[in-house]
Amino acid sequence: MTGSPLYAAVCRRLAALPIVAELAPDDRWDLPLRLLGALHYIALAEELDPWTSPEAVIADRRDWIAEFLATRRVQTNEVQRAWALLPAFLSLGVPRLDLLELGPSAGLNLVWDRYRFRYRGGSFGPEDVALELALELEGEERAPVPAELLKRSVEVVRRRGVDLEPVDAATDDGARLLKCFVWADQRDRLERFDRALAVLRVDPPELIAGDYVDLLPSLLRDRVDGALTVVYQTASTQYLSTDRYAELQDALAAASRPLAWISTRRNDEEEAGLSGGYELEVALWPERGPTLVARTGYHGQWLEWHGVGA
Ligand SMILES: C[S@@+](CC[C@H](N)C(=O)[O-])C[C@H]1O[C@@H](n2cnc3c(N)ncnc32)[C@H](O)[C@@H]1O
Structure with missing residues (x-):
């Protein structure tokens, strides 16, 4: 806490x-x-x-x-994590992305291209949004995101998420369930959540109900031509048993290439045994396997970006 x-x-x-x-x-x-x-x-x-x-x-x-x-499962759908993820998406260096999020909850981090981001080296995201739909994310940058990276542009051509219990953010119960997992004395997080919810509700992503370990092989057979499929997750694989996590890794290994992977590591995968935050890894198969690119606070409140050379 x-x-x-x-x-x-x-x-x-x-x-x-x-x-x-x-x-x-x-x-x-x-x-x-x-x-x-x-x-x-x-x-x-x-x-x-x-x-x-x-x-x-x-x-x-x-x-x-x-x-x-x-x-009820923990449904902390923390939109600030998108601030830590954006440089990882941009680091893939491709203009069109086909997103597949594992454990997206309601999908707040599936619509990250509709938010604005601010870093020391520059900003990213749409300029011309109505005030009520404007969400700007910023945080404590412990190692800076390069300005060059932030000049890249990227288009999301499809967004899919798989969750055991997708939350329907359009309903009052769904919105309350999501909000109740934001800690009650963290006003900035609560305010960010309200803004993200408004953005999400305009055009929610496709959310598939099910266990992503079981569904991943078939979902990865369905690709969008001319786009890179990116499987990503934050704060979800930590809920899998070791065996189920190994099955997930097997499914990624067996899928056709190219394929990208962005993930906050589980405790048992950490290189540095960091406490108080996640290690973030990126893979871009077949060029390179999972590589530590950053460290970030559990809620994305700080970011130490190193890039592929970490
Ligand atoms: C703590 S929430 C994190 C939500 C979101 N990824 C974020 O970072 O804001 C974990 C989510 O993972 C989902 N989840 C856990 N295990 C899963 C599995 N095997 N298959 C599908 N979803 C799973 C839960 O239902 C929950 O929505």
């Missing part, structure tokens, strides 16, 4: 509460995220403050929370 004093404090209060163990007997590592998400959902739906007396709110809505914990 780094970066959220509110959630850190609430977690400390709830950690030893017997009712929490009763409500969520599975005790998975992401339980705090799901429990705090449930409380935030209640806050958004009922416009009340669940943080002053979380114990009372949990006791009061015990059945609803138990159901939420049993049936």
Whole structure:
């Protein structure tokens, strides 16, 4: 819960509460995220403050929370991660991209070409958007993105995402579910989310329901002529078992080339054992396999860009 004093404090209060163990007997590592998400959902739906007396709110809505914990996955669709991904997309050096996102949640990071991006070396993205649809992403650049990279242009010719439970951002429940996983005291993230949601709702991407490990081989047989297919994911493969992740890698290895891959690494893949952020890798088969290109905060709030020479 780094970066959220509110959630850190609430977690400390709830950690030893017997009712929490009763409500969520599975005790998975992401339980705090799901429990705090449930409380935030209640806050958004009922416009009340669940943080002053979380114990009372949990006791009061015990059945609803138990159901939420049993049936809802973490759906942190963090649009700021697009700020860390953009240089990776541009580094592929091709003008037309066919996007396939694994675990896109609602797809906020499938429409990244509609956002504006700002880096020390320059900016990227559409200039002429209506104010209500303008989302500009910027963050802390620990190693700069080269200005030359930002001068490249790229067209997205198709966007597809595969998720176990795609979130329909057009509905109130979908929007609330997404928003409840943004930490309640992080106002800038909440505001970014509202803007990204407005952009997404204008023309949502294709979201396919299913397990991407199973579906990837068939999806990769369907390509767009004259475009490079890019399979990418952030914060999703960490939920796979080692065996399932190996199956995913086999599917990528067996797919026809050319093929690009952009991914935040799992803990067990890290080269530097970095804490407090992700390593970002890019592959462009057949030229080169997965290569560390950057490090980034878990929510894309900072970026240390190194490029292919990292
Ligand atoms: C923490 S969210 C991240 C969402 C998005 N990638 C982002 O970074 O904003 C993880 C997403 O991965 C999806 N997911 C996890 N395992 C999956 C699988 N095997 N197949 C399809 N989707 C999966 C979940 O349903 C969830 O939407």
